[in-house]
Amino acid sequence: MKAIKGILFDKDGTLLDYDESWLPVNRELARIASEGDPELADRLLLACGMDPVTGHIVPDSLLAAGNTRQISEGLIAAGSKLDAIELTIKLDDLFSHAAEFSVAVTDLAAFFGRLHARGFRLGVASSDNERSIRQTAQRFGFAPFIDYVAGYDSGFGTKPEPGMVLGFCAATDLDPSAVAVVGDNNHDLHMGRNAKVGVTVAVLTGTGSRESLAAASDYCLNDITELEGLLPDLQPA
Structure with missing residues (x-):
């Protein structure tokens, strides 16, 4: 040192x-990506590294370490029907507002x-x-x-x-x-x-x-x- x-x-x-600041944001992220479908939202969270019941985040998973583009691509690969560019813009906006509640x-x-x-x-x-x-x-x-x-x-x-x-x-x-x-x-x-x-x-x-x-x-x-x-x-x- x-x-x-x-x-x-x-x-x-x-x-x-992380838990205090981002678990609510991750749930909103899944709601956006699933267009309000709760079953799909849970599947998307699991695919990106978060247990939708406990909120546990897998270390080094997409939600733990990915950037917005990577998370968007992962959500689409897991079943989101949104366009990658549209979803990235929506998530960047969500993350910017999340600073107010961190x-x-x-x-x-x-x-x-x-x-x-x-x-x-x-x-x-x-x-x-x-x-x-x-x-x-x-x-x-x-x-x-x-x-x-x-x-x-x-x-x-x-x-x-x-x-x-x-x-x-x-x-x-x-x-x-x-x-x-x-x-x-x-x-x-x-x-x-x-x-x-x-x-x-x-x-x-x-x-x-x-x-x-x-x-x-x-x-x-x-x-x-x-x-x-x-x-x-x-x-x-």
Whole structure:
């Protein structure tokens, strides 16, 4: 951790509590994709990784790690009759509005403010769309402290490709070896490994477990607040 100068966070399941924020959204997603057919909605949820009864999300499934286009394609493959472009637009709109009801894992404005004051360069890279990320940053008050935002539609490629990390490095003038990637599923961690970052950090506020995240993470934390004690002291930027 001594070489780390920049931290790139995933959003859902990392900054936001996944179950509290996304289980209701996933049910609405299935209602939209099924055009109100409850039986089909349940089948679509199962196919994309969510048990419609318990709400359990399979780690690294489409709903856990996919971007909007991938989720739309998966829903159509599982039986949705909607056009892929139409469904992607509808889901992006749903996800953008979902930012209004999300539940943060901690006081994100204070958390990012402390890291910023210590001199770390900070960013968010999500499989959600960029508009949703920026709305989340505004709503929870940490927008002034981040140097970089990337969604699946920002032009840097998608997880687990390294492009979002390399974009962060270009924006902050950091080498990947000086960057930590923090996320709740293997798409995040593999993105970091593919970019050859210094450290990959898993958190347990999302859809992954210690068992599912162990192989690709250097650290596995209960939540992002435990990160602060691991990081070196830097001079304020």
